[in-house]
Amino acid sequence: MSYFERIKKDGRKANPFFCLTGIDIVKAEPGTAVDLTSFSLLAMKGLRIKGGIVWKILPIKRYAYREMLAQGIINASGGTKRIPSGEEVVRMIGEAADLPRRAQ
Numbered sequence: 001m002s003y004f005e006r007i008k009k010d011g012r013k014a015n016p017f018f019c020l021t022g023i024d025i026v027k028a029e030p031g032t033a034v035d036l037t038s039f040s041l042l043a044m045k046g047l048r049i050k051g052g053i054v055w056k057i058l059p060i061k062r063y064a065y066r067e068m069l070a071q072g073i074i075n076a077s078g079g080t081k082r083i084p085s086g087e088e089v090v091r092m093i094g095e096a097a098d099l100p101r102r103a104q
Contacts (some may be wrong), residue, residue, distance in 0.1 A: 008020045022065070024061045033083045033084060034083070034084075035080065035081045035083055036074060036079075036080055036081070036082055036083075036084060037061040037063060037064070037081070038060065038061060039084060039089065039092070040061065040064035040065040040067070040068045040074065040082065041060070041061045041064040041065075043058075043064070043068065043073075043092065043093065043096050044059070044064040044067065044068065045059070046062075047093075047096050047097060047099075048097055049068075049096060050072070051063070051064075051067045052067055054066075065080055068092075071095075071096075071099060072095075073095045073096050073099075074092060074093050075088075088095045
């Protein structure tokens with residue numbers, strides 16, 4: 001069932017973030033911490049990073065994390081469930097946004 005079909009069924013209003021990225025964040029609440037795998041998924045979809053073959057076949061958290069790790073954006077120390085600091089998030093977003101320029 002698509003997101004818009006669920007909206008019609010549940011009576012919820014359209015989420016503009018989902019319309020842009022395809023990520024359903026209706027269940028997320030303010031103050032909820034975002035781990036590295038969730039951040040990877042948000043960054044890959046939000047910044048429209050192309051990624052490798054497996055990411056194109058299965059665009060899920062696991063392969064988003066692996067793709068960003070392979071690109072050298074994420075520091076793997078601490079594991080996948082580690083919560084990054086604000087400074088680290090800003091650095092990772094900057095590096096992820098520069099990926100198209102690095103490829104040339």
